[in-house]
Amino acid sequence: MAATLHDVARLAGVSIKTVSNVINDYPHIRPATREKVEAAIAELGYTPNLTARNLRSGRTGAIALAVPDLSLAYFAELAAEVIAAAEAAGVVVLVEQTGGDRDREFELLRSPRLKLTDGLIFSPLGMGQEDAAALDVPYPMVLLGERIFDGPTDHVTMRNVEAARAATEYLIRSGRRRIAVVGAHEGELIGSAALRLQGYRAALEAAGIPYDDQIVGYTTLWHRANGAETMREILARGVEFDAVFGLNDTLALGAMRVLQVAGRRVPDDVAVVGFDGLDEAEYSIPSLTTVDPGRDWIAKTAVATLLERIGGAAEAPPRTLLAEFRVLERESAPASM
Amino acid sequence: MAATLHDVARLAGVSIKTVSNVINDYPHIRPATREKVEAAIAELGYTPNLTARNLRSGRTGAIALAVPDLSLAYFAELAAEVIAAAEAAGVVVLVEQTGGDRDREFELLRSPRLKLTDGLIFSPLGMGQEDAAALDVPYPMVLLGERIFDGPTDHVTMRNVEAARAATEYLIRSGRRRIAVVGAHEGELIGSAALRLQGYRAALEAAGIPYDDQIVGYTTLWHRANGAETMREILARGVEFDAVFGLNDTLALGAMRVLQVAGRRVPDDVAVVGFDGLDEAEYSIPSLTTVDPGRDWIAKTAVATLLERIGGAAEAPPRTLLAEFRVLERESAPASM
DNA sequence: TTGAAAGCGCTAACAC
DNA sequence: GTGTTAGCGCTTTCAA
Numbered sequence: 218m219a220a221t222l223h224d225v226a227r228l229a230g231v232s233i234k235t236v237s238n239v240i241n242d243y244p245h246i247r248p249a250t251r252e253k254v255e256a257a258i259a260e261l262g263y264t265p266n267l268t269a270r271n272l273r274s275g276r277t278g279a280i281a282l283a284v285p286d287l288s289l290a291y292f293a294e295l296a297a298e299v300i301a302a303a304e305a306a307g308v309v310v311l312v313e314q315t316g317g318d319r320d321r322e323f324e325l326l327r328s329p330r331l332k333l334t335d336g337l338i339f340s341p342l343g344m345g346q347e348d349a350a351a352l353d354v355p356y357p358m359v360l361l362g363e364r365i366f367d368g369p370t371d372h373v374t375m376r377n378v379e380a381a382r383a384a385t386e387y388l389i390r391s392g393r394r395r396i397a398v399v400g401a402h403e404g405e406l407i408g409s410a411a412l413r414l415q416g417y418r419a420a421l422e423a424a425g426i427p428y429d430d431q432i433v434g435y436t437t438l439w440h441r442a443n444g445a446e447t448m449r450e451i452l453a454r455g456v457e458f459d460a461v462f463g464l465n466d467t468l469a470l471g472a473m474r475v476l477q478v479a480g481r482r483v484p485d486d487v488a489v490v491g492f493d494g495l496d497e498a499e500y501s502i503p504s505l506t507t508v509d510p511g512r513d514w515i516a517k518t519a520v521a522t523l524l525e526r527i528g529g530a531a532e533a534p535p536r537t538l539l540a541e542f543r544v545l546e547r548e549s550a551p552a553s554m
Numbered sequence: 555m556a557a558t559l560h561d562v563a564r565l566a567g568v569s570i571k572t573v574s575n576v577i578n579d580y581p582h583i584r585p586a587t588r589e590k591v592e593a594a595i596a597e598l599g600y601t602p603n604l605t606a607r608n609l610r611s612g613r614t615g616a617i618a619l620a621v622p623d624l625s626l627a628y629f630a631e632l633a634a635e636v637i638a639a640a641e642a643a644g645v646v647v648l649v650e651q652t653g654g655d656r657d658r659e660f661e662l663l664r665s666p667r668l669k670l671t672d673g674l675i676f677s678p679l680g681m682g683q684e685d686a687a688a689l690d691v692p693y694p695m696v697l698l699g700e701r702i703f704d705g706p707t708d709h710v711t712m713r714n715v716e717a718a719r720a721a722t723e724y725l726i727r728s729g730r731r732r733i734a735v736v737g738a739h740e741g742e743l744i745g746s747a748a749l750r751l752q753g754y755r756a757a758l759e760a761a762g763i764p765y766d767d768q769i770v771g772y773t774t775l776w777h778r779a780n781g782a783e784t785m786r787e788i789l790a791r792g793v794e795f796d797a798v799f800g801l802n803d804t805l806a807l808g809a810m811r812v813l814q815v816a817g818r819r820v821p822d823d824v825a826v827v828g829f830d831g832l833d834e835a836e837y838s839i840p841s842l843t844t845v846d847p848g849r850d851w852i853a854k855t856a857v858a859t860l861l862e863r864i865g866g867a868a869e870a871p872p873r874t875l876l877a878e879f880r881v882l883e884r885e886s887a888p889a890s891m
Numbered sequence: 892t893t894g895a896a897a898g899c900g901c902t903a904a905c906a907c
Numbered sequence: 908g909t910g911t912t913a914g915c916g917c918t919t920t921c922a923a
């Protein structure tokens with residue numbers, strides 16, 4: 218059984234209040250007393266029971282991070298950055314995976330397990346705009362992603378439309394006109410896929426290039442295999458294209474592989490651009506031109522914002538914070554042909 | 555302020571014990587009473603305060619997972635599997651990143667933050683065999699990895715030597731004789747790099763192939779960029795080789811890229827084999843032949859073993875549990891030339 | 892500068 | 908079947 222304050226107090230011959238004072242760096246303690254207490258702490262190997270402290274203080278020193286799946290590279294890198302930012306602030310992170318499933322996301326929001334934490338950073342995938350009201354939870358929360366806007370909580374996200382438009386314009390500037398898309402979601406009006414597709418269309422329109430559904434590939438999931446499969450479908454249609462915009466890097470990498478297997482040279486025959494700025498996109502062959510949507514900033518800002526709310530800024534109206542993006546030029550799509 | 559047992563009891567006109575009984579599915583409650591209580595719970599939106607329950611029970615319902623860095627794909631996939639296995643058992647996971655730094659690993663082991671959890675799944679990278687004694691901690695722990703053996707705790711790990719030997723033998727059987735290595739650690743006797751190199755040498759020896767330090771590339775870190783850089787160094791030496799064994803997939807992928815940029819055809823000129831069975835190894839160009847060391851089994855077994863210890867099997871002597879591996883044949887190294 | 896005692900919300904004897 | 912009550916280990920008034 219671990220030592221308690223009482224054990225330390227008894228050994229040091231003082232009251233538990235005195236021990237508590239020493240532990241919490243209360244300033245007015247006689248040096249001799251402090252030494253006695255510290256000796257007792259060392260002898261017993263005492264460490265404070267955080268659960269008890271939490272019960273008393275109402276705080277746990279932990280936050281929760283809920284993402285669809287850590288095996289998706291984007292969320293793994295996001296989680297790595299969130300945990301690092303939290304650690305710098307002296308807070309630990311409990312990671313939950315929802316699988317991107319709407320029901321599980323709902324369940325998570327009301328889960329008593331969240332009581333173990335002071336707040337939540339939530340990146341939904343299954344829930345949508347119609348579920349915004351469910352975000353009105355009785356604990357501090359920061360929303361990530363682009364499934365829900367103007368909800369009742371702080372929202373840290375990226376400029377999807379503008380960034381996708383910039384990526385498409387980059388391809389157009391480099392001389393491409395027939396730009397295929399991999400990863401669109403059928404009938405979706407909001408969410409990463411829809412917003413990025415919207416940016417794509419805006420860029421086409423501004424350049425006077427007609428939108429052609431024949432070179433748009435749909436897939437619900439954004440794993441590598443889906444990018445590959447969707448690319449095969451587009452190739453099977455037999456339509457011409459000279460570029461591919463993968464709505465994320467994973468899709469783009471899967472698509473690029475299929476292109477090369479099919480004998481299309483990248484970037485000579487087909488330029489490829491991704492979206493996410495993943496580490497691995499830098500080491501594919503060819504390396505992948507992509508858009509860094511500001512993930513690192515998003516992670517840091519989400520943690521800082523959540524901690525502010527936990528710290529008492531609960532009354533301020535909800536804010537939306539937008540990251541800056543930038544196009545990372547690499548080999549799969551050089552700036553000029 | 556959230557509702558408490560007292561609030562519910564008052565509203566339902568019963569004692570807190572009755573409410574507690576309802577919540578904990580105590581069998582002998584009159585249906586009418588149960589209904590009253592449930593109505594009150596619903597009306598107040600009551601959820602139990604887990605911190606208080608934990609203080610009482612001495613359990614938290616959370617476990618900690620400490621890995622070097624989630625942005626390393628292997629650990630991201632491991633974490634995803636650990637969290638999934640824990641969730642299936644009704645337990646949440648607090649993820650810590652040590653950066654593979656020995657001091658931070660030591661610090662973590664004594665961190666009071668662990669008091670928030672019932673036990674730890676620990677994958678050290680900086681600590682080594684000489685630190686085994688530090689693993690004798692006053693809480694349940696399961697060790698992962700291959701930095702420390704025969705320590706005082708349960709250990710779930712892979713057959714590094716045998717798996718690396720199998721990968722090398724696979725290359726030899728396919729007709730390769732000059733097999734370069736990417737990722738060796740200078741002077742290391744234990745750890746993933748040393749054990750896998752040992753398996754490599756055993757395979758060479760069994761086949762009567764001399765070991766040649768000229769085609770062994772050293773790098774401490776195992777990021778993609780390190781694989782690329784190390785491959786460049788080997789190429790710069792101007793020595794012949796017809797295969798590369800990357801001591802993990804990330805290194806192998808980085809190396810493969812450099813080979814291709816240098817004009818070596820994979821697998822025609824050089825066959826490449828990795829180690830880890832990462833998802834992304836299936837979608838490189840060419841797809842990467844690799845060894846699946848049984849990561850999924852490791853994750854599930856680590857969680858199950860830790861929960862057993864937490865559940866009271868504290869006295870049983872420490873066990874070492876070894877995963878089964880298998881070579882996954884893909885394009886970068888076909889079984890026959 | 893230090894001590895005594897209340898109580899955070901819950902569970903589990905033990906009574907009735 | 909249901910109520911009373913004593914803590915889990917800590918922080919924090921309030922006194923001394």
